[in-house]
Structures are given as structure tokens and as C-alpha cells.
Amino acid sequence: MPQVSSKEFGKIEGKTVELYTLANDSGAKAEIITLGGTLVSLYMPDKNGKFNDIVLGFDNLEQYLKESPYFGANIGRAANRIAGGRFTLEGKEYQLAVNNGPNALHGGEEGFNMKIWDAEGFTSGDSACLKLTYTSPDGEENYPGEMNVEAVYSLTASNELKIDFKASCDKTTIVNLTHHSYFNLAGHNSGKIYDHSLKIEADQYTPVDENLIPIGELKSVEGTIFDFRKAKRIGEDAEKAAKDYTSGFDHNFVLNKPENQYGLAASVYEPKSGRKMDVYTNQPGLQFYAANFVENLKGKDGAFYNPHCGLCLEPQKFPNAVNTPNFASPVLKPGEVYKHSISYSFSTE
Numbered sequence: 001m002p003q004v005s006s007k008e009f010g011k012i013e014g015k016t017v018e019l020y021t022l023a024n025d026s027g028a029k030a031e032i033i034t035l036g037g038t039l040v041s042l043y044m045p046d047k048n049g050k051f052n053d054i055v056l057g058f059d060n061l062e063q064y065l066k067e068s069p070y071f072g073a074n075i076g077r078a079a080n081r082i083a084g085g086r087f088t089l090e091g092k093e094y095q096l097a098v099n100n101g102p103n104a105l106h107g108g109e110e111g112f113n114m115k116i117w118d119a120e121g122f123t124s125g126d127s128a129c130l131k132l133t134y135t136s137p138d139g140e141e142n143y144p145g146e147m148n149v150e151a152v153y154s155l156t157a158s159n160e161l162k163i164d165f166k167a168s169c170d171k172t173t174i175v176n177l178t179h180h181s182y183f184n185l186a187g188h189n190s191g192k193i194y195d196h197s198l199k200i201e202a203d204q205y206t207p208v209d210e211n212l213i214p215i216g217e218l219k220s221v222e223g224t225i226f227d228f229r230k231a232k233r234i235g236e237d238a239e240k241a242a243k244d245y246t247s248g249f250d251h252n253f254v255l256n257k258p259e260n261q262y263g264l265a266a267s268v269y270e271p272k273s274g275r276k277m278d279v280y281t282n283q284p285g286l287q288f289y290a291a292n293f294v295e296n297l298k299g300k301d302g303a304f305y306n307p308h309c310g311l312c313l314e315p316q317k318f319p320n321a322v323n324t325p326n327f328a329s330p331v332l333k334p335g336e337v338y339k340h341s342i343s344y345s346f347s348t349e
Contacts, residue, residue, distance in 0.1 A: 001025065002128035002155070004121035009033050009040075010061030012116065017061055020121050022128035022155040027051055028346075030128075030155050035064060036113035037132045037151050039072035039181050041300070044159060047274025047348040054275070056182040056291075056310045059300050065114075069294055070180040073113035074151055074163075075106045077136065077143050078330060079178040080252070080287060080319035083213045087322040089144065089172050089331065096142050101211055106180075108141030112149065113180070126157035138171065145171030145334075159347070165340040167332065174330040175338045176317045178283075182291055182310030183344075185270035185277060189303035193290065193311050194235025199267045200228035200286060202253035206318055206327075216324050218254055226251060228288075231269065238290060238308055248292040248308065252285045252318050259284040259328050262341060266313050269349065280343040281315030284328045288313060315342050 002024050009019040012035070019040065022030045028051070031041040040058075043051045057071045058064055064071070085096035085104035096104035106113065117132040129152060136147040147169045154162040165177045184190050205226045206214035221227040225237035234249075241248040257263045262282040269276045279286070289312040297305045321327035332338050 002123045002126060002157070004123060004128045004130065006119075006121060012061070012065070015116055017116060018119060020119060020130050022130060022153065024126070024128060024155055024157050024159070026157065026159065028155060028159045030153065030161055032130055032153060033061075033064070034117050034119045034132065035061065036115065037074035037117055037153075038064060038113070039179070042161065042181070044275060044346045045348065052187040052273070053300065054183055054185055054188060056184065056188050056305055057300050067297065069297070070106060070113055072181045074177065075180050075314075076112035076149060076175065076177045077107050077141070077147065078104070078174055078176045078322070079106055079314065079316045080176065081105050081211075081213055083211070083320050083323055087174065089174070094142055094144065103211060103213065111141065112136070112177075117151070124154070127154040129154045143173055145169040145173040147173060147175065149177070158345070160343055160345040163342045165338070167338040168336070169332050170334055172331065172333050174322050175332045176321070176330040177338075177340055178287070178314040178316040179342055180312055180314060182294075182312055183268070183277065184310045185268060185275040186273050188299065188310070189301060192235070192308045194233065194238060194308065195271060196234050196311065197231040197269045197271075198228050198234050198288070198311070199231040200253050200288065201256050201264055201266065202286065203229065203256055204254040206252045206254065206285075208251065212250060213320050214252065214318060214324065214327075216326065226253070231267065234290065234311070241290070249288050249290040250292060252287050255281075255284055255286055265315055268311070268313070274348040276347045276349055278345045278347075279313050279315065280341075280345065282339070282341050283315040283317060285318045286313060286315055287319070315340070
């Protein structure tokens with residue numbers, strides 16, 4: 001039987017942050033805190049049946065508040081970068097906090113990753129589940145409109161971790177949610193991900209300027225280091241990416257499917273453990289980030305994290321889409337419901 005349990009993880013100004021554990025019959029386990037819906041740990045078996053924690057993170061709440069590069073967090077209202085932190089809706093210009101060079105990044109100074117969400121644990125069939133809800137008030141981080149957000153985690157009997165987002169609003173606004181776990185399929189404390197092989201279901205990517213803002217074009221991956229149409233070892237081009245592209249891979253890929261169609265986005269394989277992760281989504285883009293800016297960061301179990309020690313595969317709408325008319329729009333109007341499904345499905349080979 002699937003199981004759900006909870007305990008206190010810490011307090012913020014008297015408010016309790018809880019840690020929920022979702023467990024299935026095979027021994028897989030996901031640990032999630034109510035701060036940002038953050039996935040603290042994810043235990044999955046290797047080819048020999050040994051369980052390891054395969055996401056980067058911290059042992060304590062204080063580090064999540066002060067040091068985290070969005071480890072394991074749910075990101076909103078708008079994931080990724082918005083050029084100049086500015087956008088216009090219905091004739092009105094909005095200025096967001098600029099917190100990433102000249103850009104707004106991942107929802108602002110205190111995005112959804114820094115909010116304590118309301119939580120309800122439950123089981124459904126063979127899945128252990130956690131429903132998280134948060135109401136973002138009108139004007140929070142200078143985004144217009146009150147937004148009601150829901151994130152439901154489900155750990156299935158087949159070792160699939162699903163995240164289903166919903167959002168609605170009372171004024172025209174923008175929304176682009178994603179999940180920001182750093183995965184290392186050899187184990188969170190196993191060093192660089194260079195031996196992981198990665199396949200991305202994308203014939204095109206969105207080239208960026210020096211500030212990592214897409215220039216508005218869709219470019220073929222053919223003949224570039226962004227060609228992951230066939231599985232290849234990440235280390236093959238990681239150093240070239242670090243030299244030529246602002247410290248390494250941090251780019252959006254244009255998935256080979258209709259915008260709202262649910263389907264396979266990427267597959268990752270780690271040969272020593274035999275672990276494989278397939279990523280599914282209904283979003284049009286996938287941001288591949290190789291932990292370029294993580295440096296000498298003390299994590300769980302005394303591990304130290306450094307550049308390229310994990311990889312993020314973040315399904316989302318394209319970066320700066322609100323300012324790029326030919327990209328799928330992140331605009332949400334009253335009466336509409338934003339729906340975003342992600343699955344991280346694990347197996348061994």
C-alpha cells in the first residue's frame with residue numbers, strides 16, 4: 001500500500017514548514033517540504049535494487065532559505081528569464097524585480113519557491129499523493145491579479161513521480177510554472193554528470209544573447225552542440241558549452257509536439273547505476289540546465305556540490321515569451337485554467 005507521512009522540518013517566523021514523505025510498495029520514496037513544494041530527496045533503485053537519493057538538496061531549512069539555487073523547488077509565477085523584468089499587458093507596463101543580471105528570474109525576489117504552501121497528503125489507488133495550494137495576492141512581486149495555484153505530487157507504484165499544476169486568476173496576468181530539481185542518477189553526492197547520456201525530443205532550440213535571453217528565433221540543432229536527438233554523453237560537449245555559452249548548457253529546447261499535447265520530452269541514462277529517467281510534459285519547451293553556477297555548496301550528508309554536478313530538465317513555456325510574439329503565450333485571463341503536467345518516470349537497464 002502507498003504511504004504518506006509528515007513531520008516538522010523547521011519554522012519561519014513561527015510558521016511550521018512540514019516535510020511530507022510519499023512512499024510506494026517497492027521502496028521508492030519522495031520527500032517534499034511545504035516551502036516552495038521543494039523536493040528534498042528522491043530515492044530510486046539502481047539496476048541491483050539499491051536505493052539512492054538522486055536529487056541535490058540540503059539537510060536543513062536555513063540553507064533552503066539562504067543558499068538554495070532553486071534546488072527541487074516549484075517555480076512561479078513565471079519560470080526562467082524575462083528581459084529587463086518588463087512586460088506589457090492590456091496596455092499597462094509592469095516592472096518586476098531584476099534579480100539575474102538585467103533580467104527577472106523565476107518569479108522574483110520571493111517567488112513561489114519561497115512561499116509556504118498549504119498541504120494535504122492522501123493516497124489514490126496505488127499512488128502516494130500530496131496536494132499543495134497557494135494563493136498569490138494581486139501585486140505580489142508586481143504581477144497583476146490574484147492567482148490560485150495547485151500542485152499535486154503523485155508517486156506511483158511504477159516509480160513515476162508526477163506533478164500536476166493548475167492555476168487561475170481574477171485579472172489578466174502571466175503564468176509559467178515549472179519544477180527545478182537537480183538530478184544526478186548516480187546519487188546526489190556522485191560528482192559530475194558527464195557520464196550521463198541525454199536525449200531530447202527537439203529538432204530546434206532557441207538561441208540566446210549574452211544575457212541568456214532568446215533572440216526570438218527557432219534554430220535547428222543540426223551541427224550544433226545542442227543536438228541531443230540521439231542520446232549522447234553530456235560530457236562530450238559540456239566543456240565546449242562552458243567556454244562558448246556563458247558557463248555551459250542553460251538553454252530552451254523546442255519540443256517536437258503540439259503545444260498542449262502530453263508526450264516524451266527527454267530521456268537520461270546513467271550507466272554505472274543503470275538508472276533511466278524519462279521526462280514527459282504537455283508544455284512546448286524544455287530548459288536543460290547543467291548546474292553551471294553551483295559552486296562549493298555544502299549539501300545533504302556532507303556532500304559538496306560544484307558545477308555540472310546535476311542536471312535540471314524543466315518543462316515550461318519559452319523564456320521571455322511574454323515579450324516574444326512568435327512564442328507560445330504565457331498570458332492567463334480570468335475564467336481560463338492553466339494546466340501543466342510533468343512526469344519523471346524511472347526504470348533501470
